Amino acid sequence: MRPFTYERASDPAAAAKSAAENPDARFLAGGTNLLDLMKLGIERPTHLIDVGRLPLAAIEDTADGGLRLGAMTTNSAVAADPRVRARYPVLAQALLAGASPQLRNKATTGGNLVQRTRCLYFYDPAKPCNKRRPGAGCAALEGLNRGSAILGQSEHCVAANPSDMAVALQVLDAVVETVGADGQARAIPIDDLHRLPGDTPHIETCLRPGELITAVVLPPPPQGPQAYRKARDRASYAGGLASVALAGGRIALGAVSLKPWRARKAEAALAGGAAPDEAAAAELAQARGQGGNDFKINLTRRLMAAVISSGKA
Amino acid sequence: MGQNLLTDAIQRGPVTLVVNGEARTLDLDLRTTLLDALREHFALTGTKKGCDHGQCGACTVLVNGVRINACLSLAVMHDGDEVTTIEGIGRPGALHPLQTAFLDRDAFQCGYCTPGQICSAVGLLAEAAAGAPSQATGDLTAPIVLDDAEIRERMSGNLCRCSAYPQILEAIRDVAQSSGAGAGA
Incomplete structure (x- = not known):
């Protein structure tokens, strides 16, 4: 691991300002993803701004009947909160489907949103990756791409977003609150936070230099059933091959794109009276694989249809 | 650079x-x-x-x-x-109930993963006592009952390459049941 300087932030706006002053600085929250990447030499920050003790670890009721999750709430604390379990079960289920208990006890709401892809070639410094080095090329196109994206990928990057939590946030229409280097607060709809790769896969979110996530706001839950289901190689503690979140008439997909994928075509089809499998097929008509992940198209279609059907039962 | x-x-x-x-x-x-x-x-x-x-x-x-x-x-x-x-x-002569249960159930072979397994199980029991759910929890709003499926799921972050998993499960089940948190206790 490369040497770095360290500061413990005491104020969110000051942390954002400090981060904006050094492009090689990183925020450190739970550390479960960043420290792993630093050990591998993939992240090489020269300065760490520890935001883990900022007073952002509360889960609060909002005036309109929703919840505000402080950015430093842990994944396990959110999943265990009685209000989340009763009113936002899709979020509790998604969180509990991710990582291991030990990791969930450290990983934070804010950090989960900006975790990096688990693409094998992003993790292998000996191979080209446009995320690590823009313009280097993408080794996953012709390589081991079983876990790669089937929606919204580009010729420059076929990586998938690994978050379970963010898939649930998509169907809850969550809003991400931030503070910028200028001290200004901003509210970002979850669907606008993550970017598709295009020809700039190294730019993963719409966050500006130094901008710090301070909270995730959940509007009141939509009417109707909620569910989260994840397909993967083993029953626990494994990344997803595909996942589906459902809340009311909203559907989102995980592990199939570089952003948590809101399935608006399927939602429109369902609203128009389509059967679950027809709605899933409508969403996935645009899907394509790279060879090793071709199976994910059918897997995702069937998983979607099953989750939608379960919600109708 | x-x-x-x-x-x-x-x-x-x-x-x-x-x-x-x-x-x-x-x-x-x-x-x-x-x-x-x-x-x-x-x-x-x-x-x-x-x-x-x-x-x-x-x-x-x-x-x-x-x-x-x-x-x-x-x-x-x-x-x-x-x-x-x-x-x-725990210390020799003053073992934690989980340490005793691991001995009684022979819940290890090489023993390398055992300290992590036991620390994890201590955390597991505290989380369950506090009502925290897991992926194996059917009803997210019901009290937690540490049945075998719950214990397995909650220990998924600890690997044992000797594969003593059945005995690890038995050891944790013993302690969960004696504390009243287990299934069929």
Whole structure:
């Protein structure tokens, strides 16, 4: 691991300002993803701004009947909160489907949103990756791409977003609150936070230099059933091959794109009276694989249809 | 990218950890993980380094009563925190019930993962007692009953390459049942 300087932030706006002053600085929250990447030499920050003790670890009721999750709430604390379990079960289920208990006890709401892809070639410094080095090329196109994206990928990057939590946030229409280097607060709809790769896969979110996530706001839950289901190689503690979140008439997909994928075509089809499998097929008509992940198209279609059907039962 | 002599120099700082009830302040290279601080500086080698990437759970310790992977935390992040390692869970002659149960059930072969397994199980019992759900919890709003499926799911962050999983499950089930948290207790 490369040497770095360290500061413990005491104020969110000051942390954002400090981060904006050094492009090689990183925020450190739970550390479960960043420290792993630093050990591998993939992240090489020269300065760490520890935001883990900022007073952002509360889960609060909002005036309109929703919840505000402080950015430093842990994944396990959110999943265990009685209000989340009763009113936002899709979020509790998604969180509990991710990582291991030990990791969930450290990983934070804010950090989960900006975790990096688990693409094998992003993790292998000996191979080209446009995320690590823009313009280097993408080794996953012709390589081991079983876990790669089937929606919204580009010729420059076929990586998938690994978050379970963010898939649930998509169907809850969550809003991400931030503070910028200028001290200004901003509210970002979850669907606008993550970017598709295009020809700039190294730019993963719409966050500006130094901008710090301070909270995730959940509007009141939509009417109707909620569910989260994840397909993967083993029953626990494994990344997803595909996942589906459902809340009311909203559907989102995980592990199939570089952003948590809101399935608006399927939602429109369902609203128009389509059967679950027809709605899933409508969403996935645009899907394509790279060879090793071709199976994910059918897997995702069937998983979607099953989750939608379960919600109708 | 140019070399920056200031930031390429090793950065050190004082870190105070309360380990198994004893506070000590060390001058550490800031890159020192909690795991390396415990093993190399506190000389508490019960906590094991397996994968060093949060995948195996051998380094599991309790920080302020909560189980975490010590390999994926910097010591400096835990300045002032209370850390409990396997050495603080129990001692020869004064074993923790989980340690006794692991012996009774022969819940290990080589033993390398055992300190992490036991620390993880201590955390598991506390989480279940506090009502925290898991992926195996059918009704998210119902009280937690630690049946076999729940124990397996809640221990998925700890690998045992000797594959003593059935015996680990039995040991934890024994303690869960004696505490009233288990199924059919």
